Amino acid sequence: MNSTGDRWRGHRKMLTPAFHFRILESFVPIINKQQHIMVKIIDDMYATNGGVVDDVRPLITNCALDIICETAMGVSIDAQTDPESKYSKAVRKVLDLFTVRFLSPWLWNDTVFQFSPTGAEQRKTIKYLHDFTDAVSIQFGSNLVIVLVIQRKKKEILQRLNAESTDGSAPGADIDQTMNDIGTKRVLAFLDNLLTQNIKNPEQFTERDIRAEVDTFMSAGQDTSSATTQFALQLIGHYPDVQAKIHEELDSIYGDDPTRDIKFDDLRHMKYLEKCIKEALRIYPPVLFIARRITEEFKIKDYSIPAGTNCMVLFYQLHRDPKYFPNPEVFDPERFSADSTNTRHAFAYTPFSAGPRNCIGQR
Numbered sequence: 001m002n003s004t005g006d007r008w009r010g011h012r013k014m015l016t017p018a019f020h021f022r023i024l025e026s027f028v029p030i031i032n033k034q035q036h037i038m039v040k041i042i043d044d045m046y047a048t049n050g051g052v053v054d055d056v057r058p059l060i061t062n063c064a065l066d067i068i069c070e071t072a073m074g075v076s077i078d079a080q081t082d083p084e085s086k087y088s089k090a091v092r093k094v095l096d097l098f099t100v101r102f103l104s105p106w107l108w109n110d111t112v113f114q115f116s117p118t119g120a121e122q123r124k125t126i127k128y129l130h131d132f133t134d135a136v137s138i139q140f141g142s143n144l145v146i147v148l149v150i151q152r153k154k155k156e157i158l159q160r161l162n163a164e165s166t167d168g169s170a171p172g173a174d175i176d177q178t179m180n181d182i183g184t185k186r187v188l189a190f191l192d193n194l195l196t197q198n199i200k201n202p203e204q205f206t207e208r209d210i211r212a213e214v215d216t217f218m219s220a221g222q223d224t225s226s227a228t229t230q231f232a233l234q235l236i237g238h239y240p241d242v243q244a245k246i247h248e249e250l251d252s253i254y255g256d257d258p259t260r261d262i263k264f265d266d267l268r269h270m271k272y273l274e275k276c277i278k279e280a281l282r283i284y285p286p287v288l289f290i291a292r293r294i295t296e297e298f299k300i301k302d303y304s305i306p307a308g309t310n311c312m313v314l315f316y317q318l319h320r321d322p323k324y325f326p327n328p329e330v331f332d333p334e335r336f337s338a339d340s341t342n343t344r345h346a347f348a349y350t351p352f353s354a355g356p357r358n359c360i361g362q363r
């Protein structure tokens with residue numbers, strides 16, 4: 001996410017196949033496992049708290065964290081069942097420190113930030129997260145088991161690769177076949193995909209690069225997804241007519257068995273819910289803005305923007321332009337009916353950004 005130029009282009013090309021539909025579909029069992037845990041926690045709270053569930057935000061945050069950890073790294077950190085999990089607290093903290101810096105202009109200067117208590121706290125927390133990515137600590141009850149995930153997984157793949165390579169071909173020659181074989185036994189995480197790239201091109205895609213990409217997935221994927229869910233629930237809660245329609249749609253899918261596992265194909269039938277989520281992303285885009293450094297001078301109307309300028313695109317404001325979204329503060333999922341979407345300017349709504357650096361996890 002922070003790299004530029006050829007390095008970014010090369011990594012983006014390598015990572016794009018990891019977001020293929022087929023791979024996302026293989027994550028459905030993980031999502032089901034975690035959503036069942038969350039529903040049980042909510043049910044228990046409801047039963048023991050006089051029919052009231054006070055605050056679903058931490059539940060959603062922890063569920064999103066468990067899903068992203070398992071899909072990105074193939075390990076479970078049990079954030080839902082162990083709310084004291086040090087890792088989930090550290091992720092939260094890093095995001096909070098980012099907000100503190102953003103709201104404190106005197107900390108924008110890198111040197112000042114480096115010597116500030118906030119900078120020191122951020123360094124400490126990021127170091128913990130890096131160490132975690134290299135050596136994931138999983139808590140099973142009171143036993144702390146340190147698993148060197150990256151090394152362990154690489155070893156597993158290489159052992160298998162060497163065992164299968166009977167014709168004396170170069171290491172890495174059968175890597176795709178080996179990964180297919182491993183994939184028939186367990187769900188392949190993003191990390192497996194990154195390790196495949198590393199085994200194929202160790203110099204072009206190093207173990208350090210793997211760590212950077214896993215970090216990016218964790219930070220880019222977790223907070224955005226959990227914020228979207230929370231904002232969508234809040235908005236739906238304020239609009240009972242919308243809520244009733246969603247209920248009707250879900251009943252038509254799960255009516256005879258409301259507790260059954262979610263299937264990938266169910267998504268195709270959640271047309272109205274999809275519109276609601278899009279509308280929630282319009283009103284409360286989790287990425288409020290993006291920033292770019294201009295490399296070539298260009299003009300907007302009569303204003304000339306010189307090279308070297310830092311520019312921000314404010315999605316929050318863009319999504320409230322009454323020219324494209326009349327009564328912008330009103331939650332109206334019908335803004336995303338096919339007719340409305342087709343007639344609107346393509347860049348009037350960009351919660352996942354647009355262009356070559358848009359969100360790789362959009363689908």
Ligand code: HEM
Binds near residue numbers: 356
């Ligand atoms: C509702 C959920 C999400 C939203 C609203 C969102 C939004 C965005 C936005 C606006 C950007 C562009 C940032 C920029 O241009 O500077 C971005 C980039 C990115 N997102 Fe997401 N994102 C979401 C979920 C995810 C998920 C689930 C993943 C991965 C598991 C992910 C991975 C990434 C990565 C790797 C990039 C950097 C792409 C690049 O630089 O080539 N995002 N996201």
